[in-house]
Amino acid sequence: MTSVTTGRRLTMVWLVLLAATCGSSLVGAEFGAGSRSVATIVIAVALFKLRLIGIYFMELRVAPPPLRLLFEGYVLVVFVTLTVLNASVRP
Amino acid sequence: MTARSQVTALALPGGAGPRTQAPRRVPGEDGIWVFVLGDMTVFALFFATFMYSRGKNPHAFSQDHHSLDVALGTTNTILLLSSSLFVALGVTRIRAGNHRGGFGLCVTALGCGVGFVVVKTVEWSHLFLAGKSVGSSEYFSYYFMFTGIHLAHVLVGAAVLCRLIWMTRQSESSERQRTLCETGGIFWHMVDLLWVVLFALFYVLG
Numbered sequence: 001m002t003s004v005t006t007g008r009r010l011t012m013v014w015l016v017l018l019a020a021t022c023g024s025s026l027v028g029a030e031f032g033a034g035s036r037s038v039a040t041i042v043i044a045v046a047l048f049k050l051r052l053i054g055i056y057f058m059e060l061r062v063a064p065p066p067l068r069l070l071f072e073g074y075v076l077v078v079f080v081t082l083t084v085l086n087a088s089v090r091p
Numbered sequence: 092m093t094a095r096s097q098v099t100a101l102a103l104p105g106g107a108g109p110r111t112q113a114p115r116r117v118p119g120e121d122g123i124w125v126f127v128l129g130d131m132t133v134f135a136l137f138f139a140t141f142m143y144s145r146g147k148n149p150h151a152f153s154q155d156h157h158s159l160d161v162a163l164g165t166t167n168t169i170l171l172l173s174s175s176l177f178v179a180l181g182v183t184r185i186r187a188g189n190h191r192g193g194f195g196l197c198v199t200a201l202g203c204g205v206g207f208v209v210v211k212t213v214e215w216s217h218l219f220l221a222g223k224s225v226g227s228s229e230y231f232s233y234y235f236m237f238t239g240i241h242l243a244h245v246l247v248g249a250a251v252l253c254r255l256i257w258m259t260r261q262s263e264s265s266e267r268q269r270t271l272c273e274t275g276g277i278f279w280h281m282v283d284l285l286w287v288v289l290f291a292l293f294y295v296l297g
Contacts, residue, residue, distance in 0.1 A: 007180055007183065010176055010183075014172060014173070014176040021168050021169060021172065021290075022165070025161055025164075025165045025295060027295075029161060042295045045291070046288050046295075047288075049287045050288060053284045054280075054284060056179070057175050057276075058281075058284075059118040059273075060118070062115060062116060063115065063117055063118060064116075064117060071128075074128070074131060077135070078135050078138065081135070081138075082139065082142050085139060085145075085146055086296075089145065
């Protein structure tokens with residue numbers, strides 16, 4: 001029973017990841033990443049996907065808080081760093 | 092329950108007694124997290140370096156980015172995400188004692204991993220034939236270096252999956268072997284997780 005529930009949850013996460021991947025590709029192809037706001041969305045979607053993989057596939061959702069916080073902190077720091085560097089793109 | 096596991100008990104409001112939450116535990120071996128977080132930090136520096144250089148020369152990066160085939164990059168992303176799903180499901184089956192189910196899922200995950208290597212080889216061949224190489228531009232220096240290092244991770248991950256598959260051929264597994272399966276799975280998910288950002292930076296942002 002638990003295995004069935006876990007399998008369903010993992011499959012749902014996988015579907016969200018696929019949708020985010022296809023959406024991101026289409027947005028990049030349609031609008032290009034020349035715009036800073038589109039680039040920020042692309043970075044946000046990538047970090048959102050990274051977080052889903054960590055929390056559900058790597059099972060960090062059941063990890064002790066310090067390990068989970070380290071991972072969440074990583075996601076936040078990478079997102080802020082890439083967003084700030086993206087904002088510094090010369091027009 | 093292992094020594095590392097612990098159950099968090101919360102007192103219900105109104106003194107209704109303790110309520111048991113899902114047990115908190117470190118997935119896989121403790122040591123794999125030192126490696127995974129360390130590797131992720133190194134890649135974070137790669138990502139930041141790429142974005143810094145892109146910020147200084149966006150037009151050259153944008154031009155080179157158009158030489159990449161987004162369809163091939165998307166295919167590879169879907170292959171790795173799918174392989175991660177199969178590994179996660181396989182580890183769940185192995186933990187539940189269903190080795191036959193775990194075997195099939197891990198073999199399918201390995202097939203997706205091999206598919207990734209094949210697509211990457213085709214993609215690099217096209218680029219080399221078009222005259223693109225590590226030395227052709229700053230963008231392609233980063234592209235070949237970072238995706239090359241990632242490809243090495245995929246090959247190591249494939250070897251880890253082979254070990255998991257071999258383990259599932261046994262009729263029973265010990266607690267230690269199940270932890271090793273989780274550890275192998277975590278490594279493979281890290282390979283997937285790093286690719287997700289590389290895909291966004293090289294194929295979508297450019």
